[in-house]
Amino acid sequence: MEQLTTSLVPPRPSNKTAPANSTQQVAGSVAKRLSNELMTLMMSSSPGIVSIHRFVTYAAHPHSSLKSAFPKSDGNLFEWVGTIEGAPGTIYVGLTFRISISFPPNYPYVAPTVKFETPCYHPNVDLAGGSICLDILQDKWSAVYSVQTILISLQSLLGEPNNASPLNADAASLWNSPEEYKAQLMRHYRPIKDEST
Template sequence: MASRLNTMSTASAPSVGQGAKNTSGPANATTNGNVVKRLQSELMTLMTQPTAGISAFPSGSDMTHWNATLQGPTETPYASKTFKLTLSYPNNYPYAPPEVLFKTPIYHPNVDFSGRICLDILKPGGSGKEEGAWSAVMNTQTVLLSIQSLLGEPNNASPLNGEAALLWDSDKAEFKRKVDARHLEPAEMEEAA
């Protein structure tokens, strides 16, 4: 929830990789058409070759906004839990990553209380200081499987939730209690301010 404060200051928080926002207009019509074709192909693959524990579909008639569902991995504090996420694809997808947000409340070292995720593949690749690992060969399935994997293997060297990172390493029982409590909160998180 927006009212909750993260234990880590935003000044020291790592850059959260989020894809570029969609823009509209005639100049983007061809680019957006290519994005839609790519996403239609990815949707077909997800439907014809489903992967256990993940699903994703366009949220309506706009192919650049999707809803996804992710099952928590077994033998983790997230086992038997279901999480909803949103994916928003930029006009230059697949050359830039989608913006992905948890909509189901989650307590995790690499997810803030607004649902933003710190994961290297959600940061655009390039040669800058904050270079991410995104590549145009990645797709929606890659993103969801990577997030599912992150649930069981957080990157505590780059936390968005410092308290969760400390508890993951020092007190598994308390960490699990906080995961369960956060998961019981209202199903949809407020939009980030």
């Protein structure tokens, strides 16, 4: 009788599958958000943001103006590589810097990790590791920000550092001496085309 009663009771759902499904749903929504951001970047005509046509042009002519970001590989939307060019009128004009962007599984509620891959002599950039001191990548991050916001903010930071919160005290102390600053900047700078050598 006991066996008959137990066989009539429906089996309890296993809790073991719920977290995996939940994790897959979160990863799927993050991937969808990143896909949308990539499409926005590719179609953008905003100043400082590259369209896919301009990216193809840049690949053929690497000295043309470019600010972009895209996944490092087709199979992983969570690891991106980007390019920032110094804006006209700044000490960085004509210099191009490669950045890496790593998105956490809970993006956009948590900021991505962004680092300079090209050595960047700047008051708010750690020259050795590429870490960046920028409020929107830390305590001022908001889920409404995007890769486009990051690219524009980084380009702006190149010309307008926050010397009150330096990661590179030497660069902060030289900022108001343009000739000395430029000499140090060029001593550390490596063009992207030479980074593989």
